Amino acid sequence: MKVSTEWLGDYISLEGVATEELADQITSAGIEIDGVERRNKGLSGIVVGYVKSKEKHPDADKLNVCVVDAGQGEDLQIVCGAKNVAAGQKVPVALVGAKLPGLEIKKAKLRGVLSQGMICSAKELGLNDKLLPKEQQEGILVLPENTQIGQDILNVLGLGDEVMEFDLTPNRSDCLSMIGAAYEVSAILGRDLKLPDPAAELVEAGGPAAELAGAKIESEDQCTHYALRYISGVKPAPSPLWIQNRLMAAGVRPINNIVDITNYVMLEYGQPLHAFDADKVAGGVLGVRLARVGETLVTLDGQERKLEPHMLVIADAEKAVALAGVMGGQETEVTAETVNIMLESARFDGGTVRKTSRQLGLRSEASLRFEKEVDPNAVIPALNRAAALIARYAGGSVHEGVVQAGGAGVQEKILTLSLEKLNNYLGTQLSLLEVKTLFNRLHFKCGDAAQGVIEVQVPTRRGDITADVDLIEEIARLYGYDNIPTTLIEGVTTPGALSREQSVRRELRKLLASGGYQEVMGYSFIQPEQSKLFPALHQGHHAVKLAMPMSEERSVLRTTLIPQLLDIALYNSNRRQSDLALFEIGNIFFSEAEELKAQPQEHPVLGLLLTGSQAAKQWNGTVRPVDFFDIKGALEAVFAYLGLADRIVYEGDAPQDYHPGRSASVYLLGAQGRLKLGTVGQVHPELTRKLDLEDTYVAELLLQPLYDHARTSLQYSELYRFPGMERDIAVVVGSEVPAGHLLAAIREHGGTLLQNAQVFDVYTGGKMESGKKSVAISLLYRHTERTLTDEEVGEVHDGVVAALEQTFGAELRK
Amino acid sequence: MRLPAERFVGVEIYKWIEGGRTKVMKEKLEALKVEALAKLQEVTDPQTLNDLRVKYLGKKGELTEVLRGMGGLSAEERPVIGQVANLVRSAIEDVIAVKQEAFVQQETQARLQAEKVDVTLPGRALPQGGLHPLSRVIREIEDIFIGMGYKVAEGPEVETDYYNFEALNLPKNHPARDMQDSFYLTEDLLMRTQTSPVQVRTMLEMNGETPVKIICPGKVFRRDDDDATHSFQFHQIEGLVIGRNIRMSDLKGTLQQFVSEMFGPNTRIRLRPSFFPFTEPSVEVDVSCFKCGGDGCRLCKQSGWLEILGSGMVHPNVLRAGGYDPEVYSGFAFGMGVERIAMLKYGIDDIRNFYINDMGFVKQFKGI
Missing domain, CATH: 3.30.930.10 (Bira Bifunctional Protein; Domain 2)
Known part of the structure; x- marks a missing residue:
């Protein structure tokens, strides 16, 4: 989420706080700020000018010579190559000495004609290409007629703004809105908030909306609240510059006043909105239902989508007109010709939206917010806020009343938190007052604490807070992890070990x-x-x-x-x-x-x-x-x-x-x-x-x-005190006889006196008869208690040899 | 060599009385001695020395020859001549011994000279094997925690959905459970994406006993495309402590002790709030850069800090899944990527090296 500090300033004073410093504080309180972007990419000396006249350049077909009043006392003569330049326009003028990204403006002669500056395009001013409204993508930037001559362009285009990039963890979707971000900053800085009051701003006119529009929910599991306002007589046109500037700062491309305002309010409240061209809604009724088998819809991007029965749609009396929470349909889209609109604000199920958007590969700012569940108590305020702005900036009349289905009010949760548990959990010694002060900064209402247990009312915007440990985390992060002491585990010690x-x-x-x-x-x-x-x-x-x-x-x-x-x-x-x-x-x-x-x-x-x-x-x-x-x-x-x-x-x-x-x-x-x-x-x-x-x-x-x-218990055995007696033998056996079998037989017949037997030579070929081999084996006899006699060894050894002869037909080589 | 004359005074009288035989023999012996010593004096090689020894002292040697003439002497004369003969023999023997020793010395010298080696030539190699760097790092971490009273627990690489996700407080529609991100075998079985399931398995095995103090090393799998910093297979080590009154401050103390042993006594830690479904509160843990000490360098991207651990207090739902009442027991857990730690510690810049097993790479990790 890109958070413009200029915009944020509407809700909370940032006076005396440098943006970088604020970013550090927000990061250490739990939301990582990925970076701070300055919208001014190196501009200075650019002001608003009025094109008084335009004449063809005497020596160049593609150039014009303009006389421009830029509030400099004297008019300026400026040579301009853009096709769209015309007398009567207000335009950005880079004066001599002005700086643009990678460029400094000097007095120059162009094909023999003096040029005292440059009329600039949006791109030249360092605005992001992808975010420019279509009409600004080519040629010079034409500013609204009422723009004041001589004013610094930085102020006109909001380029003094610094934008913080909030890298949100999945639990903090409350900060997918400017107001959510303002709450967070308010908790961190301990400063007051001043929020819009849409109900008070809105002036209703015309007849009751219910006579012109209807709303219904057919699948209650996927949608708990569906609300509409009917606005007649709108005049689609470009938005005022300040709205365009803020949308661009937030990374959203301005389109027209109606669409821009729905986007603006979505960014402000975190509540996605959609405007339908009311005259294209069959029957004037919009309903929420699951898609029918085989149903299709052409979405705003012009693509035909095959719908599946698990997908949620908005349908008029005849057919699906929008993919709920994901994207609107092309047919009911607001266009330059639109006069009456139905403005939608709803609460769709996050899982349903997520599944649909993933399956269709359609991820939008709206689906992103619905996926994480919107604040149920923002549905109506956001709707009213947008209606009020449309009435003001797009000239419509907001009809009386909200047409809605569902929307049983969601109560704020009350959680209890024991101060003792909090301190035991964190290893801190916070007082009741300290804890209440921190909740106060979060705008969480606290009841009186009885016996060290505090009742905390959690606003619905903070859907992530469901248990006392979540409250403990809020306290911990605002108190600061650095302030938590460093201790070692108390209680019984345990032996560490490998299995x-x-x-x-x-x-x-x-x-x-x-x-x-x-x-x-x-x-x-x-x-x-x-x-x-x-x-x-x-x-x-x-x-x-x-x-x-x-x-x-x-x-x-x-x-x-x-x-x-x-x-x-x-x-x-x-x-x-x-x-x-x-x-x-x-x-x-x-x-x-x-x-x-x-x-x-x-x-x-x-x-x-x-x-x-x-x-x-x-x-x-x-x-x-x-x-x-x-x-x-x-x-x-x-x-x-x-x-x-x-x-x-x-x-x-x-x-x-x-x-x-x-x-x-x-x-x-x-x-x-x-x-x-x-x-x-x-x-x-x-x-x-x-x-x-x-x-x-x-x-x-x-x-x-x-x-x-594996042997895991080692046991000492006594060292040999008496000499052993070694006997080497060589036996001729069939070449297929495994040496291992010979050794096994030797061990078996060697009895307790045989201490070791090992092969020390194997010989085949040469003088050896074919199909035979000679295996030489060294045998060691030993008694643990006494010295062996030749006779004793001889008896056992003869037995071993006899066994080899009998079992393997071995011949003893002499 | 001359014999002292005075010792023969009595003998000379006797000889004078007894006639010339004794005198003759004595003279012969004397002459023999003089000749032998003169010859020995000139000997320059062991063979000639031996020949001379045989010539004078051998069984058929000249000394023996002279002594054979003693048969004609009287009983009184014999000891006298015998004594003279012995003196002559030992005189010759002494000279031979001296000569012989000199020859041995010479021979040793010659041998030493001949046996000289070029000590700068390489020695014969002892076979050189070694442990894989990941094994080394895991062993090192295990040993630190064993020293702190932990046991090592392990679990299967193929896990059930329940242990890998559900018991860890990741509900069914959680994005992390998407088929796209994990290697599923069936709808219910997958390659574990973390070593955390071992935590729940161990808790259940402990059957409510405390304290639980384990670390769990092992392979984990995620559907990431391999690049310099991602590998679809990697290793994690998780730690879990459960008991009565386990505090977040204990987590800080434990991790501080661990990083001091692992990365050096001056290493500091920094906790940043974060989010993991299985812990609450959750924190990311940074350590002060052990290369630059926190001043900023390439390793820490000039920040002075390295992110190495995720941790937090065990979520009540996880405690419940493991059979521990969250109102009575609390605990902390932490996890780290072994490859990441190995990369930081050894300065490795590409994670794929660990699984390519180029000998040039894996054989580098020797030392203490």
Whole structure:
């Protein structure tokens, strides 16, 4: 809302308050002032002149030589190129030495003729193009005949004005009006208001309006008050300059006196008004109803609108003539020929207006105000104010009485506020007197306070105030937030903490980051195609789609983190950063039902990606490409850290979209059997080829099972006091036999004496028979209580070897 | 080296009596010593030194050879000659030891010289991972509030209309609930537009107990076109405190403590009235610019202040939705955008960087 300080001065004295200073005060009281605009864009030395005569320039077809009386004592000779200049006009004259935006006027000869100044157009005076009335958009600005010669143009056009831009929060629609703004400024400055008294200004003439017009409401849910005044004998013409100036200051384009006055009063009261050409209203009756199926209306902008049954219209006896609260119809529009008008002021339902204006893409100053609900007690005053102005500036007779439907008076709310609650709520120690003084400044009437409880009467213009806390806010903002003390919470202290899940997640982040993995963050939305990649971590579940995605690329909730990790890898390798170790922790989404009815399942997941070389190229080392065992090593580190290493099983079952020979599903063993945690391995070479990526390894694990099973209680175990005994074996087995199975068998048969078994070599080819491999394993035996003898170890070890021979047909290599 | 003659006075008498054998052996030993020492004197390499050691002192060495002749000596003579032989041996050994030590020293010197490295060449890299900058900022904020006695609460990214709007005092026809501004999945389900629904969920879980002191970090979603300052996905951290007699002045104190820890002890706050449906009164919170200290700079657009938080006293309707009687309990809530704070703190000028994940960007955020 643009608030002209010149206009504001009608209601409240701003004497001694600089506009910038006022803007700061308004901002700190709750309405942000976005800026202060000076309407004067750098003019000086421009006065009103009277064109006494106009003659053709002797040497130039398009130029005229004018003699102008600009109140300077002597007449001025001015050469002017505008087509519309004529003798008898009052015009703005830039005298020699005058300043215009980017221009200084000097005495000059134009084609040999002396010119002592310049006759100016509206644009040259720095007026906003878009706000100029049509007749002022070209040629010089012609001022009304009664304008006084020699007067400074700044005064004539109201260019001394400074305009504050109110950036209103949705609750403060009361300030979508000059009077609302005046109330706010009055509360801030503590100065009196003087408001118009439309009922007193209005002089009724002619017969009763009810004989000429009727009003009715057919849909009471969408309209609670519909009021009309009948004005006859109007003379549409340009408005007086002061109205035009104020409209332009408010960002509204002047059109003619009737329309300008409805706009002016809308800006003044916040109550939108509409004028119908009464002679084009069939039956003389205007009613409010919902649109009929298939109904159309040509709106003021000349467009035919298809109406829907939820839209509210104003209709005459025959058809819809206006979209209620949004835009008038072309047929009943006020034109230069209009003689009689029906002036409408009403209270339409905000939600209905909003829906209609959004659907039709028609947002107007009127719809903006109706959407936020208008003050029910402004409907009639605004109507009367406009009628009075029209009678005065457009020459009509306002017929007797308001024709209306609905409009049962809305009572001002009375809220009670406890002084104790107010002070407890804010942490202040305000006295009753201080609080009442502040309400007084807001023009909220206060009753006598009984036992510290104040009754506060809230004006209907402040529809945002519905509860005592709203009153507390009013007090707080006027008292000033800076004046509220700074305290700390009293009462019991609470221990702050992370939950188990949060702690584990943090540890994982630290572990992976210190192990060389860089954390990344993707979007929760992916492409539909991407959601089909990689094995679903929950079988049989469905991906979840956005109803109205912004793009196909981000239209499905992610079911896996891997596709975006691949995107990130591609982005980086295209920028010569191709040695990558990435991780992300984030949620994936699934729906159990095909059609989403309830909130989908959200699962926290860890994703890893590894590609390129294991370390950067170095002067003193060899560069090795990463492989399956690098990424598996990262998972092993995670499991070891969480105390789960012994309960993890890898199964090379060729999960979807992985290299079938270099991938595995990962399981957690538990009392209830095994639980699938996720997958690990090389991305299928076909897929990486399509994506234009080098060999890439990824892993994805569900985190909830890790959160649930992570070891969180650490327990000391005694250090070894007796030496262990190491036995290395090498066994030849079929090349398909998984080493993990050999180790599992060794652990099973090694009993309590076997402390550790690890593979230290795998050998195939060469002298090895084809289809066979040799696996070398180092076993460590140890007893916690004593030194083991060769015989003891030998017995267990022979058992282990025998088990390998029996189970896997292993041959011991000698 | 000469043996002291006086020690042999008695021996010489004896020798004179016993004849020349002893004298001969002694002379031989003496000659051996003189020769050995002379040769050792000239040794310049460890190999020759070793050869000489073997030549004189080895099992078949010359000293042993001389001593073999001791078989013909009487029982009285043997210790005398033995003593002389030992003296000769130790004299030679001493010289060898000195020589040997010198050679070890030389060798060490040579090795040190040979092993010299160019210390200016780079070391072998430790693997360098790191946290995403948003993770870092969230962790930092969490830690500050944990230190102030808060718990961390989290909730689903897909919310119901009820928790995301209605329970937060945004009625059905509120403009913020427009399909145009949020990512709906169905009429009733949407991507949460704020982390505030976690507040209501937590209140209900607390089942009327107080105090409630939580912060809620998480991803939120709005239908904004991405540009340098907008992202359809971003992170928020909300805080909520509910108890008896929680005051607006407590909110001021809490936020002051937070910004002092987050942005430095001299950071001040400024509250400006504002409007949020879920708080009343509502305030925007500015902090004094931590770059210029409030004098005005590019970061704060010369204003001296940075807008970082929205907050206020919890609206009675929200308390009711969470199961708390607004006549008995009160509370405050605050919320901040993690990306915005990260951008201000690290001087980042484009929000899209957080989700592009260029290694050049995400790897920058290391340090304390």
